[in-house]
Amino acid sequence: MKYKTLILPTKTRLNDVCSPMCHELIDTYCQPVWNYLDHDLTSQEVINLVEDVDIILTSWGSPVIHEEVLLRAKRLKAIAHAAGSVKQLVPRSAFEHGIVVFSAAPRIAQSVGEYCLAALLNLMNRFKDLDQNVRTYRWKEKGVRRNELAHKRIGLVSASSTARAFLQFLKPFHCEVIVYDPYLHDEEARELGVSKGTLEEIFACDVISLHAPSIPETKYLITGDLLKSIPEGAIFINSSRTTILDEHLLIKELQTGRFYAALDVYETEPLLDCHPFVSMNNVLLTPHVAGDTVEGHQDLMYEVLKDVIGYLEGEQPKYALNPEKWDTMA
Amino acid sequence: MKYKTLILPTKTRLNDVCSPMCHELIDTYCQPVWNYLDHDLTSQEVINLVEDVDIILTSWGSPVIHEEVLLRAKRLKAIAHAAGSVKQLVPRSAFEHGIVVFSAAPRIAQSVGEYCLAALLNLMNRFKDLDQNVRTYRWKEKGVRRNELAHKRIGLVSASSTARAFLQFLKPFHCEVIVYDPYLHDEEARELGVSKGTLEEIFACDVISLHAPSIPETKYLITGDLLKSIPEGAIFINSSRTTILDEHLLIKELQTGRFYAALDVYETEPLLDCHPFVSMNNVLLTPHVAGDTVEGHQDLMYEVLKDVIGYLEGEQPKYALNPEKWDTMA
Structure with a gap:
């Protein structure tokens, strides 16, 4: 018997998130209901399709799954999101209906870790300066020298999945890592090879990286005083969300030129004309792509669907959410 | 008893390669003879100073240590080079005189590995394109997407110390690594977690990195046919020397735009005016600094001197050369 599977992403999105290997998996285990339209369905259209469906597969652009879907879909066992944040997509009540919600966020976290x-x-x-210097025949300009990452002090805000992905890549550099996370237990910190610290201790490190989710509790978690305390020559990385700080205060501190920053997220995206960031030499700017890689996206649907099938056949799932995770995730 | 130590680097060079910790080490174990001049000594001046010297410390800019020095320096036990290549500096006959030659090359290799x-x-x-796009309000331009390093096929030419440093940083990415090195034993390859391959196999990989020394046997080791075989989208890295390939042939292949390259070394340095590299968008250019980091240089003299002292007190040295290493090193 195959699982009747409603696959909501459009063909264009499937090209991005559903690999040939995933198509094979669908062929083997699923009785698929594809979205043959060239646009996403409405929430109402989904309701009309779910009656005898076992699995719903979603991704970016998929319509919100309303409570009504959960009531109507008597056979529904799993909703699997081939993308990251699932909180705005599926109601928390899914847990009460016994429907398991899967999110590919941990796979996306790998791409964020590499970023x-x-x-x-x-x-x-200092690649930007060095490359520019060679191209303008300034060769070894004084004051432009490389630094090593080995043995530096790294401060992480939150021990989220992106922080853990980053941590694994830091291992060979033997850095001293301090994490601020009210939900991180001592035992887990030991297993991760990090020590727990205050936000003040994090912001005194050589490298400061934000990994906190955008939830009410983290709004403006990073105060102006913390930004002011970033040391000379430090590197500040924001691959999470901007709601946890006031962008104007970050701009003010970056304008001192005292430290460097890698920024992937902004208060307004895309950046507005004449934004102060675009003329800064001490920042590396990327257009909200920390979680976006060709390989990462290609894996998304395969990873969650394989996990759903394993779960339905009695295995322990890897990408399934539980109420505890739900409340502290983005 | 302290070791009489002739310290050849000038004050300027010492600021670069001799850390406060190294000065303490010298205070504790050595009776130093400093170079108080603001320029490097001549080989002849060195001869006049070595009569009762136990250790000679050298670095970039130090004069050649002639056979005559070895004959005159009756108490000389070690020459330690707080820099990389020692072959042009010290005659091979040092081995016959029972003088041990130390080189900080393995410490420099760490910086090369990070590079x-x-x-x-x-x-x-694709940081250069992404950063440029954000700054020119092109945001997520089609065709500019990130790739993941995880699970890629990496080909290394030579299993030298720089290749090994690179390898250690690649560990968390679970790449498949193939090495071409006629001196690499099967047992050692297994220990390194790599497999041995031909140059043709190396040049079919996703990433190709050159680590071979500049010795007569490696001249033009990388033929035009190998360069022609670099696959679409591959990344080619040269942090070793240019004598192992014909730069004109590399330029020709790069001009196809088919692959990317990170180049740190060039046939003529600094680059000549109007060099084709400076107008290429598929290359990252750096001015021969793969081995140069602030932290790496600061460690150099401390690392070799500590090793010399350990050796003189009966310990197994880490940076000492032997005739076998000598003949295959740069």
Whole structure:
């Protein structure tokens, strides 16, 4: 027996998130209901399709799954999101209906981890200046020298999945890592090889990286005083969300030129004309792509669907959410 | 009893390679003879100073240590080079005189390893294009997407110390690594977690990195046919020397725009005016600084001197050369 599976992403989105390997998986285990339209369905259209469906697969652009869907879909066992944040997509009541919600966020976190290490090394190695100097025949300009990452002090705000992905790539550099996270237990910190610290201790490190989710509790968590305390020559990385700080205060501190920053997220996206960031030489700017890689996206649907099928056949799932995770995640 | 130590680097060079910790080490174990001049000594001046010297410390700019020095320096036990290549500095006959030659090359290799990973991630993450796009309000331009390093196929030419440093930083990415090195034993390859391959196999990889020394046997080791075989979208890294390939052939292949390159070394340095590299968008250029970091240089003299003292007190040295290493090193 195959699982009747409602696959909501459009063909264009499937090209991005559903690999040939995922198509094979669908062929083997699913009786698929595809979205043949060239646009996303409405929430109402989904309600009309779910009656005898076992699995719903979603991704970016998929319509909100209303409570009504959960009531109507008597056979529904799993909703699997081939993307990151699932909180705005599926109601928390899914847990009460016995429907398991899967999110590919941990796979996306791998891409974010690579972004964090890459951005950090980019700034430590002064690649922009060095490349520009060679191209303008200034060769070894004084004052432009590389720094090593090995043995530096790294401060992480939150021990989220992106922070853990970053951590694994930092291992060979033997850095001293301090994490601020009210939900991190001592035992878990030991297992991760990090020590717990206050936000003040995090902001005194050589490298400061934000990984906190955008939830009411983290709004303006990073105060102006913390930003003011970032040391000379430090590197500040924001691959999470901007709601946890006041962008104007960050701009003010960056304008001193005292430290470097890698920024992937902004208060307004895309950046507005004449934004102060675009004329700064001490920042590396990327257009909200820390979680976006060709390989990462190609894996998304395969990873969650494989996990759903494993779960339905009695295995322990890897990407399933539980109420505890739900409340502290983005 | 303290070791009489002739310290050849000038004050300016010492600021770069001799840390406060190294000065303490000298205070504790050595009776130093400093170079108080603001320029490097001549080889002849060195001869006049070595009669009762136990250790000679050298670095970039130090004069050649002639055979005559070895004959005159009856108490000389060690020559330690707080820099990389020692072959042009000290005659091979030092081995016959029972003098042990130390080189800080393995410490420099750590900086090269960081360069290789940083340059590779820089190109895979398309940082130059992404940063430029954000600054010119093109935001998420089509065709500019990041790639992940995880699970890629990496080909290394030579298993030298720089290749090994690179390898250690690649560990968390679970790449498949193939090495071409006629001196690498199967047992050692297994220990390094790599497999041995031909140059043709190396040049079919996603990432190709050169680590071979500049010795007569490696001249033009990388043929035009190998360069022609570099696959679409691959990344080519040269942090070693240019004598192992014909730069004109590399330029020709790069001009196809088919692959990316991180180049730190060039046939003529600094680059000549109007060099084709400076107008290429698919290359990351750095001015021969793969081995140069602030922290790496600060460690150099401390690392070799500590090793010399350990050796003189009966410990196993880490930076000492032997005739076998000598003949295959740069």
